[in-house]
Amino acid sequence: GQQLNQSPQSMFIQEGEDVSMNCTSSSIFNTWLWYKQDPGEGPVLLIALYKAGELTSNGRLTAQFGITRKDSFLNISASIPSDVGIYFCAGQSNTNAGKSTFGDGTTLTVKP
């Protein structure tokens, strides 16, 4: 099946720093999604990307749909303690009937 490689696996940063994480795949996706999961909760959608090259922002979060359609990036600027959590990417493909394939997540820890 389709596989996503998400990196880094974990990050420990100081409050105020910027964060970057990415997902890569050997397959082409039509949609890229970025979710955040708080401890003990289900994932919540942060950003959805629908076109190659698309750059979309949601507050301090910015995500990009890679030109090759095989990767996506998420940046968080000026991190704050409530950014702590697990960030997941997910790709959707027309060839997989629109089902989401999830990365293994990036665990973010922000030190005040």
Add this chain to the structure above:
Amino acid sequence: DAGITQSPRYKITETGRQVTLMCHQTWSHSYMFWYRQDLGHGLRLIYYSAAADITDKGEVSDGYVVSRSKTENFPLTLESATRSQTSVYFCASSESQGWETQYFGPGTRLLVL
């Protein structure tokens, strides 16, 4: 309350027992999904349903059974629980199969002894 709920939130069972996890949504969303999340990993699709009485397997469906007699409910049954089914189970719903936002429930933490 409106939204998507799961019950129980925590469950401990023994190998060989049958366990049913419940999922209920109040949005009348057509699509519903069951995922499992193992420690350090992302979500893997177990089953999904496009509408009442329509279900289909995901990538890790062995050992699980679902039903969808009503649009708002999508129970997941472990027919004979195994230790490898210890996991966190998330239910989700969406207006359409995935092109729209999937809304996730809070999860059920299942421990199989």
